[in-house]
Amino acid sequence: MFNAMNSNRHTTPLVCLAISLLLLxxxxxxxxxxxxxxxxxxxxxxxxDIISAMGWYRRAAEMGHAPAQSRLAYLLDNxxxxxxxxxxxxxxxxxxxxxxxFGLAQMYASGEGIERDSDRAxxxxxxxxxxxxxxxxxxxxxxxxxxxxGLRIDYDKALAWLNTGVDAGDPWSTKWLAKAYxxxxxGLRIDxxxxxxxxxxxxxxxxxPPASR
Numbered sequence: 631m632f633n634a635m636n637s638n639r640h641t642t643p644l645v646c647l648a649i650s651l652l653l654l655x656x657x658x659x660x661x662x663x664x665x666x667x668x669x670x671x672x673x674x675x676x677x678x679d680i681i682s683a684m685g686w687y688r689r690a691a692e693m694g695h696a697p698a699q700s701r702l703a704y705l706l707d708n709x710x711x712x713x714x715x716x717x718x719x720x721x722x723x724x725x726x727x728x729x730x731x732f733g734l735a736q737m738y739a740s741g742e743g744i745e746r747d748s749d750r751a752x753x754x755x756x757x758x759x760x761x762x763x764x765x766x767x768x769x770x771x772x773x774x775x776x777x778x779x780g781l782r783i784d785y786d787k788a789l790a791w792l793n794t795g796v797d798a799g800d801p802w803s804t805k806w807l808a809k810a811y812x813x814x815x816x817g818l819r820i821d822x823x824x825x826x827x828x829x830x831x832x833x834x835x836x837x838x839p840p841a842s843r
Contacts, residue, residue, distance in 0.1 A: 664695035691718060696727035703733055712743025731758040732766050739779060748780035759791065767795040768802055775816060785817040804832045
């Protein structure tokens with residue numbers, strides 16, 4: 631009896647220590663995942679509670695969640711908090727998140743929150759466009775058509791980007807290329823049949839659920 635009691639008196643502190651260490655090292659059961667935080671952010675945003683939304687986005691962003699980083703950067707950009715917006719866009723872009731690459735490209739192109747750098751902007755717009763980002767495709771097509779972003783006018787490259795957009799299912803690119811065939815813009819020969827084919831494709835795409843880009 632004495633031995634059993636003596637053993638219990640010595641092992642109880644060890645058990646308590648082990649439990650304490652376990653509680654310190656184990657993640658709390660109430661910890662929220664980045665996706666859960668994103669859902670809360672989106673719900674707040676949809677209710678026009680931007681302050682709460684930014685709080686939820688920031689928490690997910692600090693956990694390295696690229697979509698949250700990009701979304702937070704977008705809201706900061708709109709609030710003219712440009713330097714912090716650049717920071718979060720860059721972190722998400724480094725993870726290959728297309729929307730952030732586009733956002734960061736816009737910051738470089740405008741010189742907001744960072745020194746203007748057209749070459750870097752073109753690089754990022756191109757990267758996003760190559761991943762099928764519709765707005766990036768528009769930017770690159772128009773830049774080569776009109777000579778923007780420090781690029782020389784190059785109708786062949788403008789057409790290449792428009793065709794990339796058409797292949798990706800982008801309505802704007804399809805409509806713009808159809809107009810070019812109607813008017814002979816971009817060095818094209820007027821081709822009503824080609825224009826009509828593109829317009830039909832556009833009509834079909836308008837009856838289908840929109841793709842998110």
